[in-house]
Amino acid sequence: MGDFQLSEERRMIREQDEDKEYLIFIYRNDRNGWTVRAVFNPASGEFSIRTDIGMLEFALIEFITDVFDQFRAMVEERLPRIIQTYYVDRCRNFSVILQNKGLPAVAWDSFLPEEYKGFRRLVKPNEAVRIINGSYMVLSYYNAETKSGLSVMYNVLRDDFFAERRIHNFPNLVHDFDSESLRDLQSALQKRLLPVLDEILADMD
Template sequence: MEEYRMIEKDGKPVEYRLFTYENHVNGWTVRAILNPESEEFSIRTDIGMLEFALIEFITDSFDLFRSMVEERLARIIHDDYVERSRNFSVILKNKGVPDVAWDEFLPDSYQGFRRLVKPNDAVRIINGSYMILAYYDAATRSGLSLMYNVLRDDFFAERRVQNFPHLVHDFDTSSLKELEKALRKRLLPVLDEIAADRDKSLSE
């Protein structure tokens, strides 16, 4: 979708938006922007629980930016955010992630949070990490995400309430078996805690 409009926050310009692709099923977006301060073009991805720039697209040359977008962006969107199994890391496969019956104990929704990511459809993010699980309430920008860093070989989690992040240590481990145990025991209580904080923030 072509936009060609300036986005402002608190009365200040933050990005000139060129176009946006949106997945209407889960609300994820990929957008092309010009930063009015640095005068650099970039691609930013918003998958609900996380927003980040695709650093390989950052440039101050419009011609180079347009060329990279035309040559590479459609494939990246398709492989990384639509047909994610096409780009599933060999390291995750060797870790045994596809072998766990995740649907047996990971509900599709709970306490107003939708499961937007599950381990068999992990999303490549940044810094050598994949998001392997995400429960998200888009209306309040609150939820829980679980990541796996392929460089450190560890799982770690983050919670957000009104988009404000906090680390969650209930799922810190390098063992897939220990992660499964922790999720079976602690996933719903942690989501209950996030829901309580979310609802408290709405009433304040």
């Protein structure tokens, strides 16, 4: 589907000499490094679908079950549509909430570079990605080798923007982009995006 390619795995992933998860299959997007995988957790006895979009990994909670036949039925019925809608055709299936917020109307490419000092822009606001807890990731700059970067999210319930940075996959909040209006977010990104990315680079040493 799109740039995602299916690979049937059926193997145990081990971490620190312990069984972490049994990987059933995985959809990989080699262009941006994203994955959507089906796993069985031997500790909890549950099947789930987990999504990794670089700056964030999360479970699609609607697929979590300890009954394999139920899991298989949900995967067959719903997963292809979710991958296509959430991760492939993001522009075509843009949320009405984000449209009303005005995200598609801004010329983001005019001031958001595609790359900056090893950080790749994996998400931009007019291609926002639905994540968890009523939020969308609207911007992401990520260095896959160091597992470091910056993401900006929009929470639908609170109607505000907030940001998180990761350094060697360790997360913490950054408040430079906290805002309630799109105009304030745009202004903050124009002033603080590159300095914050420089700060992340400095803290990676």
